[in-house]
Amino acid sequence: MTLPKRMIPISKPILGEEEKKAVLETMESGMIVQGPRVAKLEENFAKVIGTKHAIATSSGTTALHIAMLAHGLGPGDEVITSPFTFIASVNSIIYTGATPVYCDIDPNTFNIDPAKLEALITPKTKAILPVHLYGLACDMTAIEAIAKKHGLAIIEDCAQSIGARWGQTMTGAFGTGCFSLYATKNVMSGEGGMITTNDDKVADLAKAIRGHGMRRRYYHDLLGYNFRMTDLHAAIGIVQLGRLDEFTNKRRANAAWLNAHLTRVKTPKCFTSCGNDCAASCSHVWHQYTVRLEGASADERDRAVARLNEVGVGCGVFYPVPATKQQHIIDLGLHHGNVPLAETISNEVFSLPVHPSLNGEDLEYIAHHVNAL
Numbered sequence: 001m002t003l004p005k006r007m008i009p010i011s012k013p014i015l016g017e018e019e020k021k022a023v024l025e026t027m028e029s030g031m032i033v034q035g036p037r038v039a040k041l042e043e044n045f046a047k048v049i050g051t052k053h054a055i056a057t058s059s060g061t062t063a064l065h066i067a068m069l070a071h072g073l074g075p076g077d078e079v080i081t082s083p084f085t086f087i088a089s090v091n092s093i094i095y096t097g098a099t100p101v102y103c104d105i106d107p108n109t110f111n112i113d114p115a116k117l118e119a120l121i122t123p124k125t126k127a128i129l130p131v132h133l134y135g136l137a138c139d140m141t142a143i144e145a146i147a148k149k150h151g152l153a154i155i156e157d158c159a160q161s162i163g164a165r166w167g168q169t170m171t172g173a174f175g176t177g178c179f180s181l182y183a184t185k186n187v188m189s190g191e192g193g194m195i196t197t198n199d200d201k202v203a204d205l206a207k208a209i210r211g212h213g214m215r216r217r218y219y220h221d222l223l224g225y226n227f228r229m230t231d232l233h234a235a236i237g238i239v240q241l242g243r244l245d246e247f248t249n250k251r252r253a254n255a256a257w258l259n260a261h262l263t264r265v266k267t268p269k270c271f272t273s274c275g276n277d278c279a280a281s282c283s284h285v286w287h288q289y290t291v292r293l294e295g296a297s298a299d300e301r302d303r304a305v306a307r308l309n310e311v312g313v314g315c316g317v318f319y320p321v322p323a324t325k326q327q328h329i330i331d332l333g334l335h336h337g338n339v340p341l342a343e344t345i346s347n348e349v350f351s352l353p354v355h356p357s358l359n360g361e362d363l364e365y366i367a368h369h370v371n372a373l
């Protein structure tokens with residue numbers, strides 16, 4: 001069987017009439033910097049995640065950076081995180097002068113393996129930074145228990161997990177949550193980020209750090225930055241956040257279809273023991289649909305990805321190099337870690353389109369070409 005060639009991108013921002021109207025209205029209002037729309041997005045975000053506070057930022061990276069600083073992290077402190085993530089998770093630790101410590105991953109979930117976490121704790125450990133990779137929540141029952149036992153803060157990287165739950169709790173509500181609203185994320189504003197927390201002190205510090213340490217105009221209480229969001233971005237974010245369930249349901253349906261139809265690759269499952277009835281209400285939000293070519297070398301995987309891209313199945317590799325092998329981290333001497341699974345799996349993974357714009361023919365086309373690899 002050959003199917004007529006198409007071109008299916010790995011991700012596709014969905015911007016409709018409502019988003020356009022919201023931006024135009026903002027421009028016409030004359031208030032384009034941080035103002036009423038940022039406040040509204042924060043209010044709506046806190047409601048969705050179920051936290052007392054939400055603080056909008058200029059990006060997911062600045063959300064993470066601010067969160068680290070608001071928790072008082074700095075030189076001499078250690079933060080445990082995943083080496084198998086977008087580099088911003090690790091860079092945000094490095095920005096503060098703290099040291100990243102890498103916990104190996106569970107090959108089934110791609111998230112840090114809580115069974116390997118406790119052995120990494122030293123007297124210098126101050127926080128755990130779980131990354132809910134691809135939209136699947138980490139095992140927060142186990143991580144919370146370890147954090148509580150050792151008095152550690154939890155700062156969650158929720159850049160890919162908006163709407164994902166662990167049990168009945170949204171990711172971002174376990175500790176201090178850091179979200180990204182970058183153009184390819186499940187819900188977006190172009191560029192943007194959000195910090196969620198129930199901690200009044202963290203929220204107050206985060207707001208101050210976002211705006212040059214200013215609680216009162218031109219009185220600078222502490223060293224801050226300009227990490228603000230604009231109302232133009234917030235206007236898009238408000239509309240997009242309102243479409244969270246619509247987007248998530250479509251991603252889940254696409255992932256379920258792919259799980260049922262792909263034969264040539266190891267498909268991802270929602271392996272959580274979160275207590276959700278996954279068949280009825282899967283908590284995975286499928287930011288990426290990531291498969292494995294088990295036992296493949298990076299070259300073999302790259303050849304498969306090139307073949308698929310050639311026929312118009314847009315694939316990406318998230319992520320080909322774990323933090324422990326990134327050049328700038330080696331140069332800084334911050335690459336030490338015993339993470340064999342992250343290093344193997346980064347050779348085997350690639351991600352297929354799962355975004356809400358796919359139609360039935362797109363899915364058939366993807367399955368046909370993946371199964372022919």
Ligand SMILES: *Cc1c(COP(=O)(O)O)cnc(C)c1O
Nearest residue numbers: 059060061086088089159180182
């Ligand atoms: C996108 C992303 C970030 C950074 O967000 P930006 O908005 O691009 O700065 C951080 N962590 C993870 C896991 C991400 O996917």
